[in-house]
Amino acid sequence: MADAKTAETEVEAPPPKKKGKLMLFIVIGALVLVLGGGGAAYFLLKKKPVDESADGEEAPTEVKTRKKDKKADHNPPSFHKFDKPFTVKLQTEQQEAYLQAEVQLRVLDSAALEALKQYDPELKHRIMLILLAKKASDLSTAQGVQRLSNEIRETVNNTLEPPVPRKGKEKTEVKEPGDVAAPDAPVQAVLFTSFIIQ
Numbered sequence: 001m002a003d004a005k006t007a008e009t010e011v012e013a014p015p016p017k018k019k020g021k022l023m024l025f026i027v028i029g030a031l032v033l034v035l036g037g038g039g040a041a042y043f044l045l046k047k048k049p050v051d052e053s054a055d056g057e058e059a060p061t062e063v064k065t066r067k068k069d070k071k072a073d074h075n076p077p078s079f080h081k082f083d084k085p086f087t088v089k090l091q092t093e094q095q096e097a098y099l100q101a102e103v104q105l106r107v108l109d110s111a112a113l114e115a116l117k118q119y120d121p122e123l124k125h126r127i128m129l130i131l132l133a134k135k136a137s138d139l140s141t142a143q144g145v146q147r148l149s150n151e152i153r154e155t156v157n158n159t160l161e162p163p164v165p166r167k168g169k170e171k172t173e174v175k176e177p178g179d180v181a182a183p184d185a186p187v188q189a190v191l192f193t194s195f196i197i198q
Helices: 002-012 014-045 062-073 110-118 120-132 142-160
Strands: 078-081 086-089 098-107 187-197
Touching: 078 110, 086 120, 098 110, 098 120, 098 142, 110 120, 110 142, 120 142, 142 187
Parallel strands: none
Antiparallel strands: 078 098, 086 098, 098 187
């Protein structure tokens, strides 16, 4: 019987060795997968040179140039804020109404910003005259406020860069200013940061 127990022990001993080998193969396989995946990710995510495409041909640099040009052309906006809000008595309809508005001007560039500082007293005067001519009912809708914004923008632009009179035209056509300024106009938009009618 002692021989039988020894034989059983010998028979049972080999299975643990198989488990150890199996575990070793699993660890090695996992390690290969991790390293292979890491290497593949490295090569796939590695930046390619700008002048070469996947085929080794020269890639068009036009796309990169356009992106750089857009960034160069797109400067952050500059604003001119008047030191005090405008407070005026509006045209009388039935009862007195007052307007208090904080006005900011979005300008084209730093040269326009400097011109605004030079013309500041005249601009305040002209804006005040525009506001004094309004009725509360003119400014009771968003469209009315937008028309006022456009009118102020055109007045400021005409003050900074007076229009050149055309010869041969005695009668000038008065047209309502559009919602968008000319691309080269010094003031691109008039913004109201506060607009209160009482």
